[in-house]
Amino acid sequence: MKHNTQQREAILKCLKSARGPLSPREILEAAGREVPGLGVATVYRNLKLLVREGLATEIVLPGQGSRYEISGLAHHHxxxxxxxxxxxxxxxxxxxxxxxxxxxxxxxxxxxxxxxxxxxxxxx
Amino acid sequence: MKHNTQQREAILKCLKSARGPLSPREILEAAGREVPGLGVATVYRNLKLLVREGLATEIVLPGQGSRYEISGLAHHHxxxxxxxxxxxxxxxxxxxxxxxxxxxxxxxxxxxxxxxxxxxxxxx
DNA sequence: ATTAAAATGATAATAGATTCTCAATTTCAT
DNA sequence: ATGAAATTGAGAATCTATTATCATTTTAAT
Structure with a gap:
């Protein structure tokens, strides 16, 4: 992660303002409103990156794909x-x-x- | 479910003796010991059938495929x-x-x- | 302004779990 | 023992989520 991009900023912003973990699809839709043309691959790439950097946390509920929430929240469910x-x-x-x-x-x-x-x- | 088969019996027996919900793969392996040649499709078919009949219950943990346990157990986790x-x-x-x-x-x-x-x- | 590195978007590819297809086999009422 | 209906096993097909590919665009240090 050397360059900041508006895509990544938009994704991070989504996570910060969310009331709970978001699915890649939800993020694509929400962040896509700020950055028209946003692609799925970019969403996945950045989520992975953000998790690696410790800025986002992966949340998995039964029977569904991963969701992502902002890191640093206190223990919760x-x-x-x-x-x-x-x-x-x-x-x-x-x-x-x-x-x-x-x-x-x-x-x-x-x-x-x-x-x-x-x-x-x-x-x- | 009109005919009883040794395959179905073996699958049910597995569920009954298990200490927890089993994955289709685990069932295939365990029941396959009793009924050599047991196929995956048969396992899935029967699990679906058993659930429909109320004899088995589907259990889903985060990030994994369905597992199955015998029905009728008290509320538990x-x-x-x-x-x-x-x-x-x-x-x-x-x-x-x-x-x-x-x-x-x-x-x-x-x-x-x-x-x-x-x-x-x-x-x- | 220039440029090399990083990032993007479209789409193809992959991966894993589950379902479908169909010929062959098994079940069970007779 | 017989035969129609049910079931099976092998493998193809499907489905969904995620990842890889690659030409093009963006970023940011100079």
């Missing part, structure tokens, strides 16, 4: 709306998760995903 | 070993998950996945 399919970052974390691991197992990490309807889609 | 990649069913569920949903959001379901080392791989 996600909520996916079953209507609009959007993913939102949540705050905090449920206690007592560690106790779910069976004896003899070493727990290193955990993921929690909530599913339901977001405020808008729950007819807000 | 899973642990994936980062070494052997095997997935294990856990018991119980962490309290307070519901409180993670933001105001205005309707929570319908949740998934929890723990990652780490299973008893065997943690050098047991």
């Amino acid at each position: 996600h909520f996916q709306c079953r209507d609009c399919r959007m993913v939102f970052c949540l705050e905090g974390c449920s206690k007592g998760i560690d106790s779910l691991a069976p004896a003899g197992f070493i727990l290193e990490e955990h993921d929690i995903v909530l599913y339901g309807r977001c405020a808008e889609c729950s007819h807000g | 899973h642990f994936q070993c980062r070494d052997c990649r095997m997935v294990f069913c856990l018991e119980g569920c962490s309290k307070g998950i519901d409180s993670l949903a933001p105001a205005g959001f309707i929570l319908e379901e949740h998934d929890i996945v723990l990652y780490g080392r299973c008893a065997e791989c943690s050098h047991g």
Whole structure:
């Protein structure tokens, strides 16, 4: 990453203003509004680059391709709306998760995903 | 599902004796030991069938293809070993998950996945 | 302004999982 | 034991997400 490009800036800006991790497609659409003609390959290339540089973090939910969110957020989990399919970052974390691991197992990490309807889609 | 086949029986038996959801590949290998020559298509066909009949349940972890476990188990979650990649069913569920949903959001379901080392791989 | 390196966009290519096709085999009611 | 219906196995085909290719454009140091 030697040169700054408007494409990369636009992608980063998207991630910063998002309420949750975005899919490459969502990023293509959003950043494409700022940089017309933006191509898929560029989105993927830059996401990979941003992750490598530590500026973005890859988020994977069950049954879907990777999403990306801005790095540096505190430990948190996600909520996916079953209507609009959007993913939102949540705050905090449920206690007592560690106790779910069976004896003899070493727990290193955990993921929690909530599913339901977001405020808008729950007819807000 | 009009005819019972040894293939289907073998697949079902695998699911019943497993400690967690199995991938089609794992099932192919395990059931293939009982029914030599077992084909992938047959595994997929029967899994689909078993799910339709309510005998098996599809489980999807982040970044991986579907796995299948026997139906009827109580609410539970899973642990994936980062070494052997095997997935294990856990018991119980962490309290307070519901409180993670933001105001205005309707929570319908949740998934929890723990990652780490299973008893065997943690050098047991 | 010039230029070499970096980055882009269009599209082809790849990869992995799952499904389809179809001839051959198996199941089970008779 | 027989035969129609169901199922199977091998391999081709499909689908989706991501990556590679490459000619063209952009960046930024000079």
